[in-house]
Amino acid sequence: xxxxxxxxxxxxxxxxxxxxxxxxxxxxxxxxxxxxxxxxxxxxxxxxxxxxxxxxxxxxxxxxxxxxxxxxxxxxxxxxxxxxxxxxxxxxxxxxxxxxxxxxxxxxxxxxxxxxxxxxxxxxxxxxxxxxxxxxxxxxxxxxxxxxxxxxxxxxxxxxxxxxxxxxxxxxxxxxxxxxxx
Amino acid sequence: xxxxxxxxxxxxxxxxxxxxxxxxxxxxxxxxxxxxxxxxxxxxxxxxxxxxxxxxxxxxxxxxxxxxxxxxxxxxxxxxxxxxxxxxxxxxxxxxxxxxxxxxxxxxxxxxxxxxxxxxxxxxxxxxxxxxxxxxxxxxxxxxxxxxxxxxxxxxxxxxxxxxxxxxxxxxxxxxxxxxxxxxxxxxxxxxxxxxxxxxxxxxxxxxxxxxxxxxxxxxxxxxxxxxxxxxxxxxxxxxxxxxxxxxxxxxxxxxxxxxxxxxxxxxxxxxxxxxxxxxxxxxxxxxxxxxxxxxxxxxxxxxxxxxxxxxxxxxxxxxxxxxxxxxxxxxxxxxxxxxxxxxxxxxxxxxx
Numbered sequence: 001x002x003x004x005x006x007x008x009x010x011x012x013x014x015x016x017x018x019x020x021x022x023x024x025x026x027x028x029x030x031x032x033x034x035x036x037x038x039x040x041x042x043x044x045x046x047x048x049x050x051x052x053x054x055x056x057x058x059x060x061x062x063x064x065x066x067x068x069x070x071x072x073x074x075x076x077x078x079x080x081x082x083x084x085x086x087x088x089x090x091x092x093x094x095x096x097x098x099x100x101x102x103x104x105x106x107x108x109x110x111x112x113x114x115x116x117x118x119x120x121x122x123x124x125x126x127x128x129x130x131x132x133x134x135x136x137x138x139x140x141x142x143x144x145x146x147x148x149x150x151x152x153x154x155x156x157x158x159x160x161x162x163x164x165x166x167x168x169x170x171x172x173x174x175x176x177x178x179x180x181x182x
Numbered sequence: 183x184x185x186x187x188x189x190x191x192x193x194x195x196x197x198x199x200x201x202x203x204x205x206x207x208x209x210x211x212x213x214x215x216x217x218x219x220x221x222x223x224x225x226x227x228x229x230x231x232x233x234x235x236x237x238x239x240x241x242x243x244x245x246x247x248x249x250x251x252x253x254x255x256x257x258x259x260x261x262x263x264x265x266x267x268x269x270x271x272x273x274x275x276x277x278x279x280x281x282x283x284x285x286x287x288x289x290x291x292x293x294x295x296x297x298x299x300x301x302x303x304x305x306x307x308x309x310x311x312x313x314x315x316x317x318x319x320x321x322x323x324x325x326x327x328x329x330x331x332x333x334x335x336x337x338x339x340x341x342x343x344x345x346x347x348x349x350x351x352x353x354x355x356x357x358x359x360x361x362x363x364x365x366x367x368x369x370x371x372x373x374x375x376x377x378x379x380x381x382x383x384x385x386x387x388x389x390x391x392x393x394x395x396x397x398x399x400x401x402x403x404x405x406x407x408x409x410x411x412x413x414x415x416x417x418x419x420x421x422x423x424x425x426x427x428x429x430x431x432x433x434x435x436x437x438x439x440x441x442x443x444x445x446x447x448x449x450x451x452x453x454x455x456x457x458x459x460x461x462x463x464x465x466x467x468x469x470x471x472x473x474x475x476x477x478x479x480x481x482x483x484x485x486x487x488x489x490x491x492x493x494x495x496x497x498x499x500x501x502x503x504x505x506x507x508x509x510x511x512x513x514x515x516x517x518x519x520x521x522x523x524x525x526x527x528x529x530x531x532x533x534x535x
Contacts (some may be wrong), residue, residue: 023358027187035358041212041296060444061521062357062437 001056004064005136008049008081009073009094011039018071018122019050021133025151026054029143036062047076048161054142069140071132072098073115092136094128111139111180118159118172124162134173145174183362190325190355191258193363194222194284194348197329198256201336202367203282204230205248205255206240211263213352214286218258231494238263242270242283249279250389252376254336254369254408258284260352261302262293262308271345276391278406280339282332283310283317284348286355289516297516298352300436306349307464314403316410318417319347319465324335324438325359327462333364338417341371342409349464351488353437353518400416415467420468421460424450428457429479430528433498433508434470434486435461438519442486445524454532464494472501482531483508486524490514 005022009015016037023035032055041049051063067085071092072078078091078098085091087107093100095114103110113135119128131153137148149170156166188196195217198206203370208218218234225232229460230249235241241257247452248255259267264285274281285306289299306319318338322328336348351451372378377387393399421439424446432442439460449456472483483506485495488511498508511527513519 020358024187027185027360032361033187036353038297058443059359059440060447061441061518062353062359063518065520065522141226 002059003054003068004066004080005052005054005069005071006049006067006084007052007071007073007083007132008047008077011046011048013073013160014126015048015073016050018133018136019052021152021155022052022136024155025137025143025148026052028147028151031055031142032057034059034062046117047080049077049081064108069136071136073132074098075131078103090139092132092139094132096128111135111177113173113176115173119169122168122172123165127162127165130156130166130169131173131176134170135177138177148150183229184221185360185362187358188325188361189216189358190328190350191286192220193325193361194258194332194350194355195220196363197332198282198336199224199228199230200366201333201365202229202254202369203256203336204369205245205253205257206230206257207233207235207244207248208257208259209235209238209241209263211260213285213288213355214258214260216355217284217286238266239270242267242274243346243452245281246270246273246277246279249274249281250377251376252279252372252378254280254340256282256284259284260286260288261290264302264305268305268311270311272313272315273391274345275311275315275317275406276313276402277389278343279345279389280336280343281345282335282339282348283345284350287349287351289514293515298356298437298488298518299514299516299517300351300438300488301493301514302349303464303465303487303489306347307467310347315406316465317345317347317374318342318400318413318463319349320419320462321435321458321464322348322350322354323421323436323462325354325357325361328354329361329363331462344409347465351436351438352516373532404486410466417463418468418470420471421458421462422471423458423460424455425457425459425475427455427479429455429481430457430484430531431475431482432456432458432484432524433461433482433494434458435464435494438486441519441521442524445483445521445528448521449528452529456528461494464497464519467497467501469497469501472498473503475506477504477505480506482506484511484527484531485509486511486519486526488513488517488519
């Protein structure tokens, strides 16, 4: 069983952090995983994306033409990658910045996460990516969510002042994911 | 042994330290910046030295100096940066100094793009500088292999008194995947040949990257040629995957190699007998792996590279000796090879019959 995820957005939105954290959690669960970043020469403002492949077999290609899950943090990423989601796949959007009215596909599940606005309410726009990360992990269910939380908060522990906010962001993401599946 | 989830460039750097490397000089260039960044933090902790040189040329010559003084030394760069270092690499080979050069390959020629590619095959395997020298050149296909080969590279460099090149494509440099790191090696004592002045030894060594006379230079070349010859007998590394009954054999290395491996599995699921020859050393090249293919069974060799025009294909042709037709699946510019392109190409060849 091979699943592919692509996370995309502006440089500076913490795209790589989302992918890396997912990779770390899946790795800790003993599943084969690769994380491959893709970014241009711009430091900020350009498009950044990363691919996470999970598999029970050794992983050949670290990218995938067809996606099981697409996470988009901005509008250009939605337009660029929407067509690559498999039938029955999942689209997770940062609905603060992404408008899905133009999406005509009926064969995918869409989960909207108002990540930027929620992050702002919690206290920092910097943690929008953690909300999206938590939402993805709660939907994917490949790793028990409490274990995910413990791994993520350890990894994010380098900035202790942000830990309470990261914890709140994580919980918010999980809640949205659970609500979306009701 | 414990596995960790690590980024390509960082795993290579950490392994170099574990292999005994205590000097690194480099100059920033994408996509290998994580390597000097890692070294700048990690080397001082083990008593080593990190220098960000004022240029690529300065950096490679600092490696020459450190290696001449008997320290295990390395530099890393990416394609255009390796071109700048090529004069120094030639001097390292001319003076027969153990060292490691890592080229995290990006798209070219010229500035190219900062995205991963395999455009430096010729440079890495045949001409990394002037003067017709050779190096052992490794092309890892996974991060674990990159780690294992980095460790081995220092052993070979010391064994042969020669620079070794590790040429991962940019995907291997950027990827994160689980790896097991090797143990820390004891740092060897300063070798007797090192140029460190008289010290307590009562003699000085002179290290130079050329002969004083025509005769001496020819002797140097002949001795190096013997070494290169020995590599072709003893040090060729290659993975043959499902080649025993294959009718369609891919030739691919690095990330293209691992992609072909999954294409082989997929094609076999569809009833097509596919196989893969994946060179792990491109110098010395595994010519025999191609030479030994049964040309009454193998219908096509499909050379898969992230380089346009194809480069490794020249060596594949030498191995095949014209006995089996060769087709290609290629990409460049930073575009990764698509598994579907490989499969479509193979299926089209099968249909042709």
